[in-house]
Amino acid sequence: MEKEITIYDIAKDVGVSPTTVSxxxxxxxxxxxxxxxxxxxxxxxxGYQSNIFAANLRTKRTNxxxxxxxxxxxxxxxxxxxxxxxxxxEAGLNLIISQSLESFEKEKANANTMFNSRVDGLLVSLxxxxxxxxxxxxxxxxxxxxxxxxxxxxxxxxTGIVIDNIQAALNATNHLIEQGxxxxxxxxxxxxxxxxxxxxxxxxxALLENEMLFDPSLIILSDLNEEAGEEIISKIMKLNPLPDGxxxxxxxxxxxxxxxxxxxxxxIPEDIAxxxxxxxxxxxxxxxxxTTVNYPGYEMGELAMKNLIKHLDKPNEGMLENxxxxxxxxxxxxxxxxxxxxxx
Amino acid sequence: MEKEITIYDIAKDVGVSPTTVSxxxxxxxxxxxxxxxxxxxxxxxxGYQSNIFAANLRTKRTNxxxxxxxxxxxxxxxxxxxxxxxxxxEAGLNLIISQSLESFEKEKANANTMFNSRVDGLLVSLxxxxxxxxxxxxxxxxxxxxxxxxxxxxxxxxTGIVIDNIQAALNATNHLIEQGxxxxxxxxxxxxxxxxxxxxxxxxxALLENEMLFDPSLIILSDLNEEAGEEIISKIMKLNPLPDGxxxxxxxxxxxxxxxxxxxxxxIPEDIAxxxxxxxxxxxxxxxxxTTVNYPGYEMGELAMKNLIKHLDKPNEGMLENxxxxxxxxxxxxxxxxxxxxxx
DNA sequence: TTGTATGCGTTATCAT
DNA sequence: ATGATAACGCATACAA
Numbered sequence: 001m002e003k004e005i006t007i008y009d010i011a012k013d014v015g016v017s018p019t020t021v022s023x024x025x026x027x028x029x030x031x032x033x034x035x036x037x038x039x040x041x042x043x044x045x046x047g048y049q050s051n052i053f054a055a056n057l058r059t060k061r062t063n064x065x066x067x068x069x070x071x072x073x074x075x076x077x078x079x080x081x082x083x084x085x086x087x088x089x090e091a092g093l094n095l096i097i098s099q100s101l102e103s104f105e106k107e108k109a110n111a112n113t114m115f116n117s118r119v120d121g122l123l124v125s126l127x128x129x130x131x132x133x134x135x136x137x138x139x140x141x142x143x144x145x146x147x148x149x150x151x152x153x154x155x156x157x158x159t160g161i162v163i164d165n166i167q168a169a170l171n172a173t174n175h176l177i178e179q180g181x182x183x184x185x186x187x188x189x190x191x192x193x194x195x196x197x198x199x200x201x202x203x204x205x206a207l208l209e210n211e212m213l214f215d216p217s218l219i220i221l222s223d224l225n226e227e228a229g230e231e232i233i234s235k236i237m238k239l240n241p242l243p244d245g246x247x248x249x250x251x252x253x254x255x256x257x258x259x260x261x262x263x264x265x266x267x268i269p270e271d272i273a274x275x276x277x278x279x280x281x282x283x284x285x286x287x288x289x290x291t292t293v294n295y296p297g298y299e300m301g302e303l304a305m306k307n308l309i310k311h312l313d314k315p316n317e318g319m320l321e322n323x324x325x326x327x328x329x330x331x332x333x334x335x336x337x338x339x340x341x342x343x344x
Numbered sequence: 345m346e347k348e349i350t351i352y353d354i355a356k357d358v359g360v361s362p363t364t365v366s367x368x369x370x371x372x373x374x375x376x377x378x379x380x381x382x383x384x385x386x387x388x389x390x391g392y393q394s395n396i397f398a399a400n401l402r403t404k405r406t407n408x409x410x411x412x413x414x415x416x417x418x419x420x421x422x423x424x425x426x427x428x429x430x431x432x433x434e435a436g437l438n439l440i441i442s443q444s445l446e447s448f449e450k451e452k453a454n455a456n457t458m459f460n461s462r463v464d465g466l467l468v469s470l471x472x473x474x475x476x477x478x479x480x481x482x483x484x485x486x487x488x489x490x491x492x493x494x495x496x497x498x499x500x501x502x503t504g505i506v507i508d509n510i511q512a513a514l515n516a517t518n519h520l521i522e523q524g525x526x527x528x529x530x531x532x533x534x535x536x537x538x539x540x541x542x543x544x545x546x547x548x549x550a551l552l553e554n555e556m557l558f559d560p561s562l563i564i565l566s567d568l569n570e571e572a573g574e575e576i577i578s579k580i581m582k583l584n585p586l587p588d589g590x591x592x593x594x595x596x597x598x599x600x601x602x603x604x605x606x607x608x609x610x611x612i613p614e615d616i617a618x619x620x621x622x623x624x625x626x627x628x629x630x631x632x633x634x635t636t637v638n639y640p641g642y643e644m645g646e647l648a649m650k651n652l653i654k655h656l657d658k659p660n661e662g663m664l665e666n667x668x669x670x671x672x673x674x675x676x677x678x679x680x681x682x683x684x685x686x687x688x
Numbered sequence: 689t690t691g692t693a694t695g696c697g698t699t700a701t702c703a704t
Numbered sequence: 705a706t707g708a709t710a711a712c713g714c715a716t717a718c719a720a
Contacts, residue, residue, distance in 0.1 A: 004696095004697085006696095006697055006698085007697070007698070008697080016706075016707085017706065017707045017708075018697090018698085018699095018707090018708095019699085019700095019706070019707055019708080019709095020705085020706055020707075022697095022698065022699060022700095023699095023705095023706085026699085030705055030706085031705070031706085032705060032706090035705085035706085049459070049460065049482075050460065050697090050698085051401075051462075051696085051697050051698065052460065052461060052462055052698095053397060053400040053401035053404070053406075053462065053696080053697075053698085054401055054696070054697035054698035054699085054712085055697080055698055055699075056397040056400070056401075056698090056712095057395075057397040057398055057401050057696090057697080057698070057699090057712050057713070057714090058697090058698050058699040058700075058711085058712055059698085059699070059712095060397070060712085062397075063461075064408075064440070064461075071426065072422050072425045072426040072429055073419075073422040073423045073425070073426040073641075073642070074422070075417075075419070077422075078416050078417040078418070078421075078422040078425075079417045081416045081417070081422075081441075082415065082416040082417040082443065085416055085441065085442060085443050086443075089442060089454075094440045094442070094457065094461055095440065095441055095442065096408070096438045096439065096440055096441075097425075097429065097439055097440075097441050098429060098433060098438070098439065099426065099429050099430075110433075113438065115393070116393065116394065116396065117396065117407075117408075117438055118395075118396060118397065226625045226628060226629060252625055252629070255629040256629060259629055259631065262631070281570045281596055281626070282625070282626050282629060284570060285570060285596070285599040285600060285603060285626060285630055286629055286630055286631070287603065287606070287630070287631060297417075298417070348712095348713085350712095350713055350714080351713075351714070351715095352713080352714095360690075360691085361690065361691045361692075362691090362713090362714080362715095363690070363691060363692080363715080363716085364689085364690055364691075366714065366715060366716090367689095367690090367715090370715085374689060374690085375689075375690085376689060376690090379689085379690085394713095394714085395712085395713050395714070396714095397712080397713075397714090398696090398712070398713035398714040398715085399713080399714055399715075400714095401695095401696050401697070401698085401712090401713080401714070401715095402695085402696060402713090402714050402715045402716080403696095403714090403715075404696085
């Protein structure tokens, strides 16, 4: 290992003190332009690379932001990450990313790693398995900004960024009702997650508003992946009478459902109108195109990061007193899969 | 800011020297079990958190691995990242991820950031825009392991992990020929990228093998997104005679093509047989299911990371002498979109 | 098995 | 506008 060039070497070369070099490198205003230039010339000439280890040791900051997501290889999550990366990059921050794989234990381990890595802030979307958020207490205690997104801890006193899942599901269900649907099946994921719990609420509210009865047999739990359609449809085909509407909490799964409905000879939307969720690419590519809820992942990531950054310079404060929830706009995008009244 | 607990505090509390505490914490064998236990008790009692800044400063390691990808929100790339995260996590390493957004300039900036952040190793998939890899020279000079994946720098002397794109495209094209296709259109991305250049080669080789002439008018350049189908199909419809085979370098785009072919009244696979690439979820959800090349992203990520880790403990060495290329197996998955001989 | 002394490269404080 | 000096908290060479 060759000897590293330090600010001492630069200082000696230029004929100033290390302090001045440090200041110049950090663009401190109180350094004469001339000396600054000389210093930067020497930096280039000598191939100096700042040692962030030492800098971190002094400043107690890493410029790293931690992100914990359930899965990296999810359409929605990777859009969120893309948005976060953009905002972080613009602010000169790095992103340290890890996935919980929906496991509470892994999430805890990841949170610990993040803490020990001394991230300056942490963004989290909870695992479906997660029962409490005690593992984030060290962050709160140390005043490290912590922000939840999408899958948030509702009554934790921590800020969360979400879309209004209740309203979105309400709109989706109302839309189906407007199309004349009388029996609407709702397919959703693990109800421990706020996202799905809220959508179920929205579904129920819509029924209420329209004076329709809630029928528990029309609720189907699923892991919502692209293979789940087969099982879901086999359940649906056993319902009597058959439903005439289907609201699936995820586009890939909705696409899979449509596929299997077709295999059963069911026409979409004539026999069963379908609404998905996410506005994934897939909703625009299957036949018929799927009516869906636009879930602004990229924007959510960007906003979450920008919000976190705001709190980065307030040490010891964290977000504790900032108990609010930030809700993003989402819209129902109506496409062919749900439009019964074609003649209208 | 409260005073941090250091190994000095622990040492004082237990009645040993800081050195012993340091050794105990690092599970140095030469520490008596009893003292070790006392030390760990004190650690718990006093709420000690190791200061990695100081540790890094001494060891000159961050335990951070940098990853630069063209886009985070891509199906394939996020699978790769998932695989990398798993392998890194198991090895106690963090992942710092950034995206180049296909821009050379951004990639350079990201590489610089990674270098200044002192990542212990770097994994890169090149931007389509990238013209040279001089911006990685600092890594090579310092002996920081550098590994390319998927989109690699062919003649750089750096190790790359890829699938055999030539062979995959050869197989795909041969399959179409076996189905009786005589005029096969190939849709591909920026030819500066090894991935697409190689696939074009494979396509040509297949024609050669079958004594068919290469017709440049059957090659369509595209950015391969899910909206590209419209333009591609409008080009195809102008060809005379119409082609009877279509090999698209990406499933989302293939799906979009199928959609627009159908709108034109073309039957798949009877009139035109279609093969995609990637084995994305979408290939299993559109009608007909798309024949495609399974592109093992997760495995690629895992393998790339494991390979990098191997080189982490060989300072000053890098991967310079290790000029080989690691090629992953990929298979053609035959589905309905390409099977002309249904009666067989 | 344990301890002493020192350096890692920077930034912050205080002084000039 | 610049400089001297002292931390920051740990790991390691060397000593015992």
